[in-house]
Amino acid sequence: MAEPRLVVVSNRIPTDAQPAGGLVVALHEALESRGGVWIGSSGNMVDTPGPLREISPEGSVYTRLAYDLTHDEHKGFYLGHANSVIWPLFHHRADLIDVSEESRRQYMGVNARVAEMIAEVLEPTDILWIHDYHFLPLANELRKRGVGNRIGYFLHIPFPNPSDIAALPDRKQLGAWISAYDLIGLQTQRDVSACLEWLRSDTDAEFTLRGRMKLDGRFFEVRSFPIGIDVDAFQKAADEADIRITDLPPDQKLVLGVDRLDYSKGLPNRFEAFGKYLGLRDRDGPRATMLQIAPPSREDVEAYRDIRAELESMAGSVNGEHAEIDWTPIRYLRKPLPRETLAGLYRRADLCLVTPLADGMNLVAKEYVAAQDGADPGVLILSHFAGAAEQLDGALMVNPYDTADMARVIDQALTMSLHERHARWLSMMQVIRETDIAWWTDSYLRALRSQPQMQVA
Ligand code: ADQ
Numbered sequence: 001m002a003e004p005r006l007v008v009v010s011n012r013i014p015t016d017a018q019p020a021g022g023l024v025v026a027l028h029e030a031l032e033s034r035g036g037v038w039i040g041s042s043g044n045m046v047d048t049p050g051p052l053r054e055i056s057p058e059g060s061v062y063t064r065l066a067y068d069l070t071h072d073e074h075k076g077f078y079l080g081h082a083n084s085v086i087w088p089l090f091h092h093r094a095d096l097i098d099v100s101e102e103s104r105r106q107y108m109g110v111n112a113r114v115a116e117m118i119a120e121v122l123e124p125t126d127i128l129w130i131h132d133y134h135f136l137p138l139a140n141e142l143r144k145r146g147v148g149n150r151i152g153y154f155l156h157i158p159f160p161n162p163s164d165i166a167a168l169p170d171r172k173q174l175g176a177w178i179s180a181y182d183l184i185g186l187q188t189q190r191d192v193s194a195c196l197e198w199l200r201s202d203t204d205a206e207f208t209l210r211g212r213m214k215l216d217g218r219f220f221e222v223r224s225f226p227i228g229i230d231v232d233a234f235q236k237a238a239d240e241a242d243i244r245i246t247d248l249p250p251d252q253k254l255v256l257g258v259d260r261l262d263y264s265k266g267l268p269n270r271f272e273a274f275g276k277y278l279g280l281r282d283r284d285g286p287r288a289t290m291l292q293i294a295p296p297s298r299e300d301v302e303a304y305r306d307i308r309a310e311l312e313s314m315a316g317s318v319n320g321e322h323a324e325i326d327w328t329p330i331r332y333l334r335k336p337l338p339r340e341t342l343a344g345l346y347r348r349a350d351l352c353l354v355t356p357l358a359d360g361m362n363l364v365a366k367e368y369v370a371a372q373d374g375a376d377p378g379v380l381i382l383s384h385f386a387g388a389a390e391q392l393d394g395a396l397m398v399n400p401y402d403t404a405d406m407a408r409v410i411d412q413a414l415t416m417s418l419h420e421r422h423a424r425w426l427s428m429m430q431v432i433r434e435t436d437i438a439w440w441t442d443s444y445l446r447a448l449r450s451q452p453q454m455q456v457a
Helices: 022-034 071-090 101-121 138-144 171-179 188-202 232-239 268-278 304-324 339-349 363-370 404-415 419-436 437-449
Strands: 004-013 035-047 063-070 125-131 149-154 183-186 212-215 218-224 253-258 288-293 330-333 351-354 380-384 396-398
Touching: 004 022, 004 101, 004 149, 022 035, 022 437, 035 125, 063 101, 063 149, 063 437, 071 304, 101 138, 101 171, 125 138, 125 437, 138 149, 138 171, 171 188, 171 212, 183 188, 183 304, 183 437, 188 212, 188 218, 232 363, 253 268, 253 339, 253 363, 253 404, 268 288, 268 304, 288 339, 304 330, 330 419, 339 363, 339 437, 351 363, 363 380, 363 419, 380 404, 380 419, 396 404
Parallel strands: 004 035, 004 125, 035 063, 125 149, 149 183, 183 218, 253 288, 253 351, 288 330, 351 380, 380 396
Antiparallel strands: 212 218
């Protein structure tokens, strides 16, 4: 039997024929091999938005349909409710939320408008795969418009604890939003537990046979599908990269951090820990330089403006204390780097610091491991709070709030024997290969296709 047509919905749709960047590449490849439709925002802002318009590149085997947002929608839906309420709350930062009636109205309005546009192009046998926190209510909006198709959802960020959900202005609707989907995909088992715990404590959901849930007469399933990377592509990029990419002397250790500039990534804690490490390191041992790449993101959201100044001041004070004429211990770059350059840096780095305070998965951790030279691999330091920690037990785990311990672990990593580095790397590589990006799309879509289409109470 022919596979049903796949319709993917995500906040942004790529405009390049060959898109770059983790998730976008994964969805592009899933659609290239299966055909289908990808719907998302063009990134343009207009005064009066029109209907969906096709922006497929020449010769594309699948269709890209884009819509524009108005300036008010961008402000209220994207910067406002999605990134100033849902993002901070789902990363356990209720102290940062900025609740506004107008933003919430725009969030609901965009979800209703996108549902309207999707309903117009949908065929009865299509399956829909909707991505991320911008679209929590989208399936519910589609159901209101009579859409009976199978609809899957994948949340890329952590599922919040019930106590964080209590601060969500939409908490009373959340049950209806979630149960309008047929399959809720989450990054980790910890997220699944948080979701089930909330369903049990805050809603009338019932657990049914074979792990499915029933709420408001609808059946749905909650499962984890840890997102992966294209391992071969990263290995190849690292093999081909020039590792004399920096001006550091070959005997100098390189400690790398690669993140979007975001308060969830724990950058101040990391800088503080590295400063403490410099204070305890063996003065006769090799010098280590930390290179932090952190391009700004969401700069129009207030909570993002402060971390930039904070990091600059921290780097300045650590360097002031520890720098020598020929050595700057912390280097901080604010620009995004091309993937080939990133692959070269991963390969050159002796240690990668992935120390978020909360993170759905964190693909940098996996990319770093994939880019290593198996004969002489580097070490990964990973926060317990990254989703990746559930899979990568070959990493050195840290609590990012305990910067003194992190400093000792940095020292442990930089003096680790080749034998131990190799054993740890092998165990991580095995998991990364088993759950690569092709595994992620295939296993999610297989699970979605196996959901019964007709939902009977
Ligand atoms: P992000 O919060 O963006 O994604 P992450 O998974 O680490 O976090 O990074 C996404 C991609 O951006 C990676 O492929 C990385 O290489 C790239 N990137 C990051 N910093 C870069 C830089 N300085 N220069 C160039 N490229 C850079 C969200 C969730 C994550 C989840 C992903 C995918 O917050 O937890 O892993 O979605 O589901």
